[in-house]
Every structure is written in C-alpha cells, then in structure tokens.
Amino acid sequence: MTSSDSAPPSASALAIGLADIEQAAARLTGYARETPLIESTLLNQRLGRRVLVKAECLQRTGSFKFRGAYNRLAALTPEVRSRGVVAFSSGNHAQGIAAAAQFFDIPATIVMPKDAPSSKIKNVRSYGAEIRFHDRERDDRAAMARAIASENGATLVPPYDDPYVIAGQGTIGLEVARQANQMGIIPDAMIICCSGGGLAAGIGTAMAAHYPGIKLYTAEPALFDDTARSLVGTEPAFNTVATGSICDALMARTPGEMTLPILRRYFAGGLTAEDSVICRAMRAAFEDLRMIAEPGGAAALAALMTAIEEDRLPAELQVIVVILSGGNVDPALYASIIAD
Amino acid sequence: MTSSDSAPPSASALAIGLADIEQAAARLTGYARETPLIESTLLNQRLGRRVLVKAECLQRTGSFKFRGAYNRLAALTPEVRSRGVVAFSSGNHAQGIAAAAQFFDIPATIVMPKDAPSSKIKNVRSYGAEIRFHDRERDDRAAMARAIASENGATLVPPYDDPYVIAGQGTIGLEVARQANQMGIIPDAMIICCSGGGLAAGIGTAMAAHYPGIKLYTAEPALFDDTARSLVGTEPAFNTVATGSICDALMARTPGEMTLPILRRYFAGGLTAEDSVICRAMRAAFEDLRMIAEPGGAAALAALMTAIEEDRLPAELQVIVVILSGGNVDPALYASIIAD
Numbered sequence: 001m002t003s004s005d006s007a008p009p010s011a012s013a014l015a016i017g018l019a020d021i022e023q024a025a026a027r028l029t030g031y032a033r034e035t036p037l038i039e040s041t042l043l044n045q046r047l048g049r050r051v052l053v054k055a056e057c058l059q060r061t062g063s064f065k066f067r068g069a070y071n072r073l074a075a076l077t078p079e080v081r082s083r084g085v086v087a088f089s090s091g092n093h094a095q096g097i098a099a100a101a102q103f104f105d106i107p108a109t110i111v112m113p114k115d116a117p118s119s120k121i122k123n124v125r126s127y128g129a130e131i132r133f134h135d136r137e138r139d140d141r142a143a144m145a146r147a148i149a150s151e152n153g154a155t156l157v158p159p160y161d162d163p164y165v166i167a168g169q170g171t172i173g174l175e176v177a178r179q180a181n182q183m184g185i186i187p188d189a190m191i192i193c194c195s196g197g198g199l200a201a202g203i204g205t206a207m208a209a210h211y212p213g214i215k216l217y218t219a220e221p222a223l224f225d226d227t228a229r230s231l232v233g234t235e236p237a238f239n240t241v242a243t244g245s246i247c248d249a250l251m252a253r254t255p256g257e258m259t260l261p262i263l264r265r266y267f268a269g270g271l272t273a274e275d276s277v278i279c280r281a282m283r284a285a286f287e288d289l290r291m292i293a294e295p296g297g298a299a300a301l302a303a304l305m306t307a308i309e310e311d312r313l314p315a316e317l318q319v320i321v322v323i324l325s326g327g328n329v330d331p332a333l334y335a336s337i338i339a340d
Numbered sequence: 341m342t343s344s345d346s347a348p349p350s351a352s353a354l355a356i357g358l359a360d361i362e363q364a365a366a367r368l369t370g371y372a373r374e375t376p377l378i379e380s381t382l383l384n385q386r387l388g389r390r391v392l393v394k395a396e397c398l399q400r401t402g403s404f405k406f407r408g409a410y411n412r413l414a415a416l417t418p419e420v421r422s423r424g425v426v427a428f429s430s431g432n433h434a435q436g437i438a439a440a441a442q443f444f445d446i447p448a449t450i451v452m453p454k455d456a457p458s459s460k461i462k463n464v465r466s467y468g469a470e471i472r473f474h475d476r477e478r479d480d481r482a483a484m485a486r487a488i489a490s491e492n493g494a495t496l497v498p499p500y501d502d503p504y505v506i507a508g509q510g511t512i513g514l515e516v517a518r519q520a521n522q523m524g525i526i527p528d529a530m531i532i533c534c535s536g537g538g539l540a541a542g543i544g545t546a547m548a549a550h551y552p553g554i555k556l557y558t559a560e561p562a563l564f565d566d567t568a569r570s571l572v573g574t575e576p577a578f579n580t581v582a583t584g585s586i587c588d589a590l591m592a593r594t595p596g597e598m599t600l601p602i603l604r605r606y607f608a609g610g611l612t613a614e615d616s617v618i619c620r621a622m623r624a625a626f627e628d629l630r631m632i633a634e635p636g637g638a639a640a641l642a643a644l645m646t647a648i649e650e651d652r653l654p655a656e657l658q659v660i661v662v663i664l665s666g667g668n669v670d671p672a673l674y675a676s677i678i679a680d
Contacts, residue, residue: 033376033378035376036373036374036375036376036398038373038398040400041400041439041442041466041467042463042466045466055398057630058376058378058395058398058629058630058631060380060381062630099381102381119627123382126381126382126385127381283671286632286671286674287459287671289398290397290398290402290632290667290668291398291632292626292630292631292632327630328630331623331626331627331678331679332679334626334675334678334679335674335675335676335678335679336675336679338671338674338675339671339672339674339675339676
C-alpha cells in the first residue's frame, strides 16, 4: 500500500505494514483523540491480573471507527474526495465516516440496518450524513452502497477490507505502546474485539512490531466465532447465523479478505464470550472504570473474564491490554444491563 | 504554605498560590491520571457554544478527590505518615484517601455513615481502608474522626480546608491549560462545581494565573447556593437545608474558611442548576460524550445549560471549560436517570 495507493495487495503480501500505520498516525494528529490507557486497582482485584484498558469508547464518535474513516478520506485526492463518500455499517463505521466527512465538508451517504440502535442513527444524522436503510436478512447492503457510489461518483469506504481503514485503526496500537512505555509496563498479551477484523489486524500489526513476543487474541460473541475458527483452519469460516447477539457491532459473517492473512500472521488465537458475560463486563466497566461500553465494546473484557474463569488463559500472561472499543449503546438497553 | 508546611495561613494571605499547585503536580506525576480534555461536536451543537469537558470522572477512584488526598499524604514526613490517616466522608473523599493510603501502604480509617451506599463502602474496603460507621442523626462524625486520629497519632485530612488538598485539586487547572494550549484554544470561561470549595479554589488559582482575563464561575445545586451568595455578600452564607439535592457530593452548608477568600479573589460569580437540569446534564454526558457523571459531577454542565437557556451567559463567552468532577453513582440511580 505504501508504494501504490490503488493497487490491491498481492496474494502473498499483507495489506499493510507498520509504516502505513505511522503515516495514518500523522494524518490523525489533531483530529482523532489520543484515548487514555487506564489501569484500575478495582479491575485488577476483580480479575487477579494486571489489566490495561484502552478506552476507545472515548474516541470521537464514541468508537475507534473514526480513525480508519478519517485516514481513508484524508488519503484521497481532493478531487476524488469532493465527490463524496458512501459506507454501509450497523452504526459505528457509519458515525466515523459521517464525522470524518463533516471535517472535510463533503457529502456522506450511509447504508444502515433498519434495526440499528436509535442513538447511532440520530448521531449519524447529527454529523450531517444521509441514511438509506436496509433489512439485515433480505438486502445486500454492499450492493446498495455500490449502486449509490456509482450514481454519484462517490468513494465507497468498506468497514474493514481497506488498507487505509486497517492502518487507521492500527494507530491505537502505536498509542498503546507509547502509553505503556510511559507507564513502565511491557504487556504480555492484548485482546481485541473482532467482527470483520480491521481493528484487530491494524492493532495487531502495530503491537507485533513493538512487542515481538506478545500474545494477541481476537474476541468474539460465542455464536459469531468465525475468526476464532478461521485462525485454526485453513479456509475462512462462516457464522451460521446473521443475527442474535447482543453485540450489534460484531456480527460480520466471516473475516475480511485483507484482514484474515494479517490475523493469521500475528495472532495466537481467538477467544469468545457469551452474551451474559458481555453484560457482566459492561457492569464491570461501569463499576471499576466508570466507563460506558456498548456490548461489542465490552467483548474483549468479557473474553478475558471468560478465559480467566475457565482457566484457559496461560498463567504467564500477567499484564494484559484489553480494548473497550466503543460506547454507542441506547440508554434504555444500557440502563437495563447495569441495573440488572 | 510554600515557606512553612505547618503554619496556618494569615488572615490577609490566600492559603495557596500557583507554586503550591506546581509542587502538587510534581508529586502526583505517575499517581494521578492525566484525564482528557474533550471537545464534542454533538455537545457543541446541543449548547451552541464551544465546550471543553475536563473528564475527572475518569480519575483514579472515579473523582478528582484522589488528587488532593494523595498530595496531602505525599507532603507528610514519612514518620508522621506511617502513623496512618483518618477522614470523614460518605463518598468521594473517602475513596480518594483510601486509595492514596494504599499507595503509601499506611493504615486508613474512614468515618462513614452507616447508611452509605453499599458500592462506596465496598470500594473503600477494596482500597484496604477500615471503616467506622456513624449514625447521621446521633453521632458527631468530625469528633469521632478526631478521637480516632488522636488515639493512633494519625493525621486527619479534611475534605477541603487544607492547603495541600486545595493545591492537589488545582493540578486539574494546570492540565487544562496545557491541554487547551495543545489544542490551540484559549478558554473564555470555566465552570467548576462547588461544595466546600476546594476544587474551585484550586482550579481557579491555576486558571487565573494562566488566563488573566478568564471568567470563573462556581456551580451549585439550586437550594445549596451558599457559595454563590457568599460571593456577592460580605459574610459567608449558609444553606438553610442540609439535605434534599440529588447532588449528594455538593451539600456542604457554607464555603470553607480557606477556600472562600480564594474564590472571592478569582471568581466572577456563582451559577446554579435545578435537580431536573442536573439529570438532563447526566443524560447529555451519556449521549454526547459517552461519559458517566454522578449528579454532583454534572453540576457544572447543568449550570452551563441553565445559564444558556435563561440567557444569562454573556455572549462573548464562546469557549467554555466545564469539569465533570466524578462518576461515582449507584447503578440503579444512574439507570433510572438515563432511561428517563
């Protein structure tokens, strides 16, 4: 990607490398927030390990997705960018694209599921984007987005299978390394929530470069473990269901074509968590961190809790980074979970 | 205070100056978190001004109180400190003292009401402190704390009338100035929630030193406006009621003896907010910032909302810093407020 903006990656090469993430970090300076890396005495006591929480729920738009979206738009030529941008997303990528488009003052159209959380719909509109709704079961959202893009000459920004999107999310890994270093801490492992894999691929690339011995794990809802199964098999695995997790942001059916090779290169494996543990992790974030995690945003913490409780996390992994990737949850759902 | 650790301030001098806050900042480095200063497109749209939010709800122990507590303990001689610390508090100061004492590995005893929220009791114990319960109706908690301190030779740390406590809270102002400078922003005003006044006095001292023209305002619940009235009168004002605000952390009956002279020197006036607006501010923090504010923690944002809605905020104040001072709210109460 570094040498040619438009060429697809070759079959043997990975879509991005560390240099792409460093370029993305330079583009994002002053636009994305540097989110805190937090260690909590209460959470450490709860889990019996040393846990560092990367709080991307505090990122602009309430999730990490702004990073990849902004990096993608910033790397377009001004002429191409001026024709606008199109995306399909259940919510967080939608808000990231809408907010990034607002910075560049260009039109944005988002294809969203009609059952997306109402706060995500409201916020996409607040950032000035237009929404077209689709049905998760019946409609081909990617085809809808492609049609809109070709009508307008706009650029379609996919949620994860794009080198600039992956590199943008990877800037989180650079921040974690710098922040951990300032704290005098070397992480043994990091757990990253995973749907299409853009976040995990980006962060994994950065973390593996900074910590050659680190153990990296994806985190998925229990019935949506396509990445965990893809990491142990030779072919990409698919989920058998398309809906049914509380994690509305983590229901991609299979890993991305660009992301899976990166995950296979750097990741030790995939962890999962049941919805009930996701809810417990959201409560733990409220009680111990005073942070709002949406269900998908709490998946990494929930996967860590599950792995510890089921005694499946190697004892030598004492210092573990987890990402809280987003906080975009409707108030009524959030209230029902934390008051439970 | 800088020249003599133990001498009380003279009647004519203020209890602290900028140098005391800078010393506190050096003591707190690596212990207190540098909390983010956040600007939100959604919140700016909601309020029609440019608002910077200092997120002390993300401070260690869930409120700013850790800063003053740690600074007070760090400034004791090791011999005095080793005899332990005592405080009386039903909430945030209790947790701040308990967590600071844990860092120094010294005994801490907190006098708490026996009907204190169970989560606060649990957290104080999690930080290793001992709790002595008092009965709100029958017992004099300050006398109990003094008796425990004199039994053990321990140091009693008051919640606001202490130069080291005030200076510790003031480190927030240094951070705001540095962070705003990095963002290329010069604030026109800052609003700081106020009970006994330690937070406002500390931050005000730092902000006035960095921004000579800034307008500083305290924020209080509507029926607990002792500071607002004290700022316009010549004598300290008292609240006529002792309970009855949703802001459990903002019910001191009158400003502190050390804090009021500082507030009179630097502050333009006092703002207030009704409990209903406090609840709206907590929802705005949830929706626009994805941050958990406890009722008292949202008082500055609520006072800003009230002043704008009632057209009482001068139009030239376009860039306004508000502090979200804490996030220690029980889940059931928080759920009922955000789902309302």
